[in-house]
Amino acid sequence: MYSCEVEVRYADLDAYGHVNHATFLTYLETVRTKLFINEFKELLKKNIFLIIVRVECDYKHPIHLGDKVIIDIKTDEIKRTSFTLSYTIHNGNGITYAEAKTTLVSFDNRKKKSY
Amino acid sequence: MYSCEVEVRYADLDAYGHVNHATFLTYLETVRTKLFINEFKELLKKNIFLIIVRVECDYKHPIHLGDKVIIDIKTDEIKRTSFTLSYTIHNGNGITYAEAKTTLVSFDNRKKKSY
Amino acid sequence: MYSCEVEVRYADLDAYGHVNHATFLTYLETVRTKLFINEFKELLKKNIFLIIVRVECDYKHPIHLGDKVIIDIKTDEIKRTSFTLSYTIHNGNGITYAEAKTTLVSFDNRKKKSY
Amino acid sequence: MYSCEVEVRYADLDAYGHVNHATFLTYLETVRTKLFINEFKELLKKNIFLIIVRVECDYKHPIHLGDKVIIDIKTDEIKRTSFTLSYTIHNGNGITYAEAKTTLVSFDNRKKKSY
Numbered sequence: 534m535y536s537c538e539v540e541v542r543y544a545d546l547d548a549y550g551h552v553n554h555a556t557f558l559t560y561l562e563t564v565r566t567k568l569f570i571n572e573f574k575e576l577l578k579k580n581i582f583l584i585i586v587r588v589e590c591d592y593k594h595p596i597h598l599g600d601k602v603i604i605d606i607k608t609d610e611i612k613r614t615s616f617t618l619s620y621t622i623h624n625g626n627g628i629t630y631a632e633a634k635t636t637l638v639s640f641d642n643r644k645k646k647s648y
Numbered sequence: 649m650y651s652c653e654v655e656v657r658y659a660d661l662d663a664y665g666h667v668n669h670a671t672f673l674t675y676l677e678t679v680r681t682k683l684f685i686n687e688f689k690e691l692l693k694k695n696i697f698l699i700i701v702r703v704e705c706d707y708k709h710p711i712h713l714g715d716k717v718i719i720d721i722k723t724d725e726i727k728r729t730s731f732t733l734s735y736t737i738h739n740g741n742g743i744t745y746a747e748a749k750t751t752l753v754s755f756d757n758r759k760k761k762s763y
Numbered sequence: 764m765y766s767c768e769v770e771v772r773y774a775d776l777d778a779y780g781h782v783n784h785a786t787f788l789t790y791l792e793t794v795r796t797k798l799f800i801n802e803f804k805e806l807l808k809k810n811i812f813l814i815i816v817r818v819e820c821d822y823k824h825p826i827h828l829g830d831k832v833i834i835d836i837k838t839d840e841i842k843r844t845s846f847t848l849s850y851t852i853h854n855g856n857g858i859t860y861a862e863a864k865t866t867l868v869s870f871d872n873r874k875k876k877s878y
Numbered sequence: 879m880y881s882c883e884v885e886v887r888y889a890d891l892d893a894y895g896h897v898n899h900a901t902f903l904t905y906l907e908t909v910r911t912k913l914f915i916n917e918f919k920e921l922l923k924k925n926i927f928l929i930i931v932r933v934e935c936d937y938k939h940p941i942h943l944g945d946k947v948i949i950d951i952k953t954d955e956i957k958r959t960s961f962t963l964s965y966t967i968h969n970g971n972g973i974t975y976a977e978a979k980t981t982l983v984s985f986d987n988r989k990k991k992s993y
Contacts, residue, residue: 540885543911544785544904546778548828553774554700555677558670559889566888570944585669589704598778599915655770658796659789659900661893663943668889674774681773685829713893714800784930785903792900815899819934 534607537564541598552596557631558588561620564604565635580642586615590633601625614638649722652679656713666710672746673703676735679719680750695757701730705748716740729753764837767794771828782826787861788818791850794834795865810872816845820863831855844868879952882909886943896940902976903933906965909949910980925987931960935978946970959983 539560547553566573569583576583596602603625609617615638622630640646654675662668681688684698691698711717718740724732730753737745755761769790777783796803799813806813826832833855839847845868852860870876884905892898911918914928921928941947948970954962960983967975985991 540908542904542908544777544783544907547774548776548778548780549697550778553674553677554703555670555673555774558673559668559887562668562670562889563885563887566943582664584710585707587704587706588669589702591702592700595699598911655793657789657793659792659892659898662889663891663893663895665893670889674772677774678770678772681828713796779927783904783907784933785900785907788900788903789898792898812894814894814940815937817934817936818899819932821932822930825929 534605535564535568536603536605537567539563539602539604541596541600541602543598545596546598549595550597554590554592557590557592557596557622557633560602560604560622561633561635564606564620565618568606576639582640582642583637584640585635586638587636588633590631592631594628594630596622596630602630609634649720650679650683651718651720652682654678654717654719656711656715656717658713660711661713664710666712669705669707672705672707672711672737672748675717675719675737676748676750679721679735680733683721691754697755697757698752699755700750701753702751703748705746707746709743709745711737711745717745724749764835765794765798766833766835767797769793769832769834771826771830771832773828775826776828779825780827784820784822787820787822787826787852787863790832790834790852791863791865794836794850795848798836806869812870812872813867814870815865816868817866818863820861822861824858824860826852826860832860839864879950880909880913881948881950882912884908884947884949886941886945886947888943890941891943894940896942899935899937902935902937902941902967902978905947905949905967906978906980909951909965910963913951921984927985927987928982929985930980931983932962932981933978935976937976939973939975941967941975947975954979 541552545552545556601624603623605621606618609619615636617634617636620633656667660667660671716739718738720736721733724734730751732749732751735748771782775782775786831854833853835851836848839849845866847864847866850863886897890897890901946969948968950966951963954964960981962979962981965978
């Protein structure tokens with residue numbers, strides 16, 4: 534398991550004063566990118582993209598400005614051309630903001646097909 | 649069924665040159681807000697918020713700048729305090745960009761509980 | 764002068780319930796992109812980027828969800844490698860939300876210098 | 879002078895692979911909010927908003943994913959109802975990404991006038 538903190542920005546809030554629900558996916562992406570940055574760069578050289586094919590997210594608790602936000606990632610399933618990651622977004626102190634899963638495929642952008 | 653067009657902005661694109669996956673949820677929200685704006689304002693007066701509790705989205709095809717983007721919404725399930733909507737994001741001409749579902753609950757922000 | 768409407772999204776609002784000030788620049792970019800899309804594609808083929816080197820924006824009136832937002836663009840100044848555009852963001856009915864200017868340069872991404 | 883680091887997110891990049899120019903303002907806001915969070919909360923209790931009335935930004939160098947981004951803020955000018963801050967966005971190692979200024983006013987949201 535990999536664990537990483539994300540910083541809440543004022544601009545992440547919407548008119549309810551909570552972090553907008555779409556921004557939760559941005560938080561997952563931020564941490565995922567940090568985790569895969571080297572693999573990501575290697576793949577990009579070969580013109581291979583990592584593409585999201587499925588997201589699911591259960592929202593449990595709103596995030597406010599000033600809240601501590603930690604994301605735990607673990608590998609859920611690895612197939613030949615795709616892999617699924619599962620995430621817990623929490624405050625490190627008993628509050629779970631959300632649980633999520635993303636499935637990614639590697640895609641060869643020259644051959645225009647799964648890698 | 650309710651159907652509505654969304655405009656792609658240059659800022660919606662990420663480094664791959666595609667609309668970022670989190671922005672698909674923003675597109676759904678944009679259309680949902682337009683659909684519920686009157687109900688939304690009535691609820692807000694009573695301090696009742698509509699809160700997303702679950703999202704799932706299957707990405708089928710990337711969206712580029714200049715693409716036509718239409719969202720069809722239909723009601724999937726209505727329970728006492730929650731309802732589920734399902735969406736198809738498409739170009740009106742045979743290409744489906746994504747299929748999604750969102751579950752929303754109405755929340756009484758004064759009583760701090762489901763409405 | 765070129766004039767174009769932009770659609771306000773719920774996600775553009777911040778915790779004050781107004782369109783976030785940074786999003787005003789996104790509105791300008793959205794309209795600018797629409798205006799230059801063909802030139803933009805031609806330049807991109809030659810690996811020439813249009814890059815913002817300066818922005819200034821005077822905010823006059825907040826934008827709310829449901830407000831009509833129209834942007835007027837006119838050319839302010841054209842130099843050999845740069846040009847300045849000026850914008851009025853308004854509702855078409857007496858309210859000016861903002862006045863802005865942007866200076867762009869064309870940049871040759873292969874030679875890594877101004878074009 | 880106050881100095882603070884901001885984290886670049888993958889979603890901050892646009893189709894050029896650089897941090898989008900509007901996001902520079904979000905970086906300034908992120909740091910400003912952190913700096914004024916306590917004053918901000920006190921003002922909010924009195925229903926006083928801090929509102930941006932002017933932004934100017936000179937872009938010097940693109941920001942990429944993985945770049946270190948530090949923002950220095952200093953007070954430029956303080957008037958009775960407004961104040962101007964100036965910012966340098968840099969990498970702490972000789973590269974200046976941008977120089978900016980923002981003017982804010984305090985606004986009494988009950989009386990609907992400057993505070």
